[in-house]
Amino acid sequence: MRSKGFAVGLKQVTIIPATLLAVGISTTAAFAQANKLYSPIPIPLGNEVFDTLSDKDIPTGQGGFARDYMVKLSKGDNLAIDLVSESFDCIITLLAPDGTTVAENDDGPDGSSNSLLFTRVAETGTYVIRVRSFGETGIGAFKLKVTRLQPVK
Known part of the structure; x- marks a missing residue:
């Protein structure tokens, strides 16, 4: 399942599916790493x-x-x-x-x-x-x- 990003005015908004939010840190960290937001x-x-x-x-x-x-x-x-x-x-x-x-x-x-x-x-x-x-x-x-x-x- 992928997130969807789109521009609203001048801000970038990313929608994270509820299934990712419910799973916890590991999935959230994996999602963030795939999207270059997570950097240990x-x-x-x-x-x-x-x-x-x-x-x-x-x-x-x-x-x-x-x-x-x-x-x-x-x-x-x-x-x-x-x-x-x-x-x-x-x-x-x-x-x-x-x-x-x-x-x-x-x-x-x-x-x-x-x-x-x-x-x-x-x-x-x-x-x-x-x-x-x-x-x-x-x-x-x-x-x-x-x-x-x-x-x-």
């Missing part, structure tokens, strides 16, 4: 990102917001994804190139509301790391670190 932020492996989640980011439909980052990964990569915020209750999600959820973590092993995720990548491709707040817990500064783990020799 590229991050290199091993780097820390200091950023801020705001009410201008992707609405989750649960009162919170999400920000997406993309990273190129290879089959067999072992990752640690660490998300820390003093401002909101964090959730981290790793999405496969086809948009399916590979892994997700809400609360870290230390009992805090930060998130720590360990996973192994099954296929080579561009993955999305989604940073989001739990429910309506808010917005604010966060630190995201993606580390490729090396096997012990």
Whole structure:
């Protein structure tokens, strides 16, 4: 199902079919990406990102917001994804190139509301790391670190 765009006065108006709106973020993100509205932020492996989640980011439909980052990964990569915020209750999600959820973590092993995720990548491709707040817990500064783990020799 496709959206229809047309000009009204000087503004471009896009009509999104109700079936797309009812499905949720994944379909909406896929629609936006196909129409060049969706652009995850590229991050290199091993780097820390200091950023801020705001009410201008992707609405989750649960009162919170999400920000997406993309990273190129290879089959067999072992990752640690660490998300820390003093401002909101964090959730981290790793999405496969086809948009399916590979892994997700809400609360870290230390009992805090930060998130720590360990996973192994099954296929080579561009993955999305989604940073989001739990429910309506808010917005604010966060630190995201993606580390490729090396096997012990």
